Amino acid sequence: MPAEQRETEGTTRRSFYIGAIYGIWGIIAAALGLPAAAYLLLPPKVRKENEWFEIGDVSKLAPESPVEMTFRRNRVDGWKIISEKSTAWVVKEANHQVVAFGPQCTHLGCAYHWEESKNEFLCPCHSSVFAVDGKVVSGPAPRPLDRYETKIQGNRLLIGPLEGPPEQKA
Amino acid sequence: MKRRWEQAAGWLDHRTGIQTAVRQFLYEEIPASSGWHQVFGSVAVFLFLVQAFTGALLAFNYAPTPGDSYNSLRYILTELTAGRLMRGLHHWGASMMIVVVVLHMVQVFLYGAYKKPREATWMVGVVLLLVTLAYGLTGYLLPWDNRAYFGTVVATRIAGQAPVLGPYLVRLLGGVGAVGVVTFARFYGLHVLLLPPATLLLIAIHVYLVRKHGVAPAPGDELLPKKQFYPRQVFMDTVAIFVAFAALFTMAVAVRVPLEQLADPTDTSYIPRPEWYFLFLFQTLKLFTGPLEVVGSVVLPGLAVLALILVPFIDRGQMVRVTRRTVAIVFVALAALGWTGLTATAVMTTPPATEVEIDYSAPTDWMQLSPEEMAGVAYFRQENCVSCHSIGDGGGKVGPDLTTTSIHKDAAWMIQHFKRPSAMVPGSSMPPIQLTDAQLNSLAAFLLKLNPDNASALGNAPDFATQGALVYQVNRCGTCHMVNNVGMKVGPPLNGLSKRRSRSWVEDHFADPQKLSPGSFMPPYKLSSKDMENLTTYLFALPE
Numbered sequence: 001m002p003a004e005q006r007e008t009e010g011t012t013r014r015s016f017y018i019g020a021i022y023g024i025w026g027i028i029a030a031a032l033g034l035p036a037a038a039y040l041l042l043p044p045k046v047r048k049e050n051e052w053f054e055i056g057d058v059s060k061l062a063p064e065s066p067v068e069m070t071f072r073r074n075r076v077d078g079w080k081i082i083s084e085k086s087t088a089w090v091v092k093e094a095n096h097q098v099v100a101f102g103p104q105c106t107h108l109g110c111a112y113h114w115e116e117s118k119n120e121f122l123c124p125c126h127s128s129v130f131a132v133d134g135k136v137v138s139g140p141a142p143r144p145l146d147r148y149e150t151k152i153q154g155n156r157l158l159i160g161p162l163e164g165p166p167e168q169k170a
Numbered sequence: 171m172k173r174r175w176e177q178a179a180g181w182l183d184h185r186t187g188i189q190t191a192v193r194q195f196l197y198e199e200i201p202a203s204s205g206w207h208q209v210f211g212s213v214a215v216f217l218f219l220v221q222a223f224t225g226a227l228l229a230f231n232y233a234p235t236p237g238d239s240y241n242s243l244r245y246i247l248t249e250l251t252a253g254r255l256m257r258g259l260h261h262w263g264a265s266m267m268i269v270v271v272v273l274h275m276v277q278v279f280l281y282g283a284y285k286k287p288r289e290a291t292w293m294v295g296v297v298l299l300l301v302t303l304a305y306g307l308t309g310y311l312l313p314w315d316n317r318a319y320f321g322t323v324v325a326t327r328i329a330g331q332a333p334v335l336g337p338y339l340v341r342l343l344g345g346v347g348a349v350g351v352v353t354f355a356r357f358y359g360l361h362v363l364l365l366p367p368a369t370l371l372l373i374a375i376h377v378y379l380v381r382k383h384g385v386a387p388a389p390g391d392e393l394l395p396k397k398q399f400y401p402r403q404v405f406m407d408t409v410a411i412f413v414a415f416a417a418l419f420t421m422a423v424a425v426r427v428p429l430e431q432l433a434d435p436t437d438t439s440y441i442p443r444p445e446w447y448f449l450f451l452f453q454t455l456k457l458f459t460g461p462l463e464v465v466g467s468v469v470l471p472g473l474a475v476l477a478l479i480l481v482p483f484i485d486r487g488q489m490v491r492v493t494r495r496t497v498a499i500v501f502v503a504l505a506a507l508g509w510t511g512l513t514a515t516a517v518m519t520t521p522p523a524t525e526v527e528i529d530y531s532a533p534t535d536w537m538q539l540s541p542e543e544m545a546g547v548a549y550f551r552q553e554n555c556v557s558c559h560s561i562g563d564g565g566g567k568v569g570p571d572l573t574t575t576s577i578h579k580d581a582a583w584m585i586q587h588f589k590r591p592s593a594m595v596p597g598s599s600m601p602p603i604q605l606t607d608a609q610l611n612s613l614a615a616f617l618l619k620l621n622p623d624n625a626s627a628l629g630n631a632p633d634f635a636t637q638g639a640l641v642y643q644v645n646r647c648g649t650c651h652m653v654n655n656v657g658m659k660v661g662p663p664l665n666g667l668s669k670r671r672s673r674s675w676v677e678d679h680f681a682d683p684q685k686l687s688p689g690s691f692m693p694p695y696k697l698s699s700k701d702m703e704n705l706t707t708y709l710f711a712l713p714e
Contacts, residue, residue, distance in 0.1 A: 018401050024409070028411070031415070035255050039255075
């Protein structure tokens, strides 16, 4: 066999080896990497939630005067279902509709409170101010206060899941 | 573009030397005889990396405390995408690691590659083998199911038998008194904190020594020109790695690793078995009884490890061709024969499981159904309803999806419809179902429970449960007993029966209740052995 021919044969074999090495490692990396990404990034299957929790009597609420009310609820947390205390700001609106706001400011999640004297919700972190109907009055808050789904049974208020952007849902 | 790339690479190499280092590593000269028989070391390193990767991913969703560990593993298996795959890879990867490490050792042994000056390389390799086994031992406890718990109880007892060191070893493993939180923490710590860096260090030393002495040549190699590691040998190693990976991936997808029930130290019926690669040790242990037990449990294995470490000093002859190493070949053959014999005996003498094993890594919603609903599942399967109806994703498309229909209909409507389908749905092509009213009631009760979320879980109810529930319904057990809060309280509620009574007690009790519980007014039941088995298994599977 002439030396030149041997040379080209050696080069083709060499490039075959190299191609196979890159190809195989590509397949392995994909076969491990894609499931790993799915495992870490996809949300877990949702276990039954959307339960309703009783928060208390709302018949005696004064209109337009928010009250902070606490309730216990069960929440799925990874592999656990925890029973935790949670709060809501409950307002009876002028038309006697009852609204329950989630307790966190829509800016960065600080706890806000009702300023009786000024008739507004104030967040102490970055001075976001919300009106009694939850709308932003001033400050950096990007959207009105999040609301819980609510149901009235007799005089009692039932609280459901928090409505808001999905990532904000507890 | 190419010029740019080369410039950048040159800049980086000038600062870090990385390109030179990689080049030096890849263009190492290896003997002319190198080839397919030397791929196992690379495969072992690859498998170690897969274990580290999948292990870290599992740890991201794992709570390392007894009880919580079980729940979090169930969460990984049942609720996370690819969670079952990750656990499958980690579980089967461990077994494959053992296989490959042993193959690597057998190859080196057969070729006599441990001879001067490579004694240290061999000895570090033996330590790596022991480390691999230590992963298996410590990882076994981490699911914290019955298998894990009782297997570890036995392992720590064996460690306690070691002469002199025994009690200290047990204390070190936290196994004083019983296997509990301390043992768990120690095993977890070893498995994820201590062993991995130790492995990395040992692999580094091992590879350094291989590089220092060069790959062991075969006789006659010195006359032939040397080859380069890259690309030919790297290609071979890569192909071998791919074969191993494909096998591992297939196993992880196809062979379900079960999760047994949560560890229950009071369970007296559980027969622990070690992992398959420890079975030969388990069988050796059985050959020695009484005061000699320590010979089988500690002395023999200890001597075997010592002999393995000393191999390079026992066999100090010149390198010869592998085909002429008859003593080594006979030795390997005998060891393989002995290992196979012991393992096979252990497998054959394993008593058949007394209980049907329930895979707790699968959805267990079916456990919450009442016996009537469960019997409905049995009729549903018997009548082959899925050939026309879909339940959520699976099933036929001729009839409506039952997960959505059931919401709008009540039981009375359904029963009328089962008897004369076209009377309720004009033009329906569904044939009438030939079952009694009681049976149709069961079927309707089950269908009322269906919703898109639980459909697949209910479809997965094991046959013993549906058949057991049929026996339960036919014999009207519910007129005296309660299951999942449905039924009467004349007799004791049957949830948690497995904790109160043994299986044989329950079976004898069916035949003659008064003999075992005097004063009971339960009538005797003559059940066929199949019915008896299904009913008992079903009752034992009920949640507490």
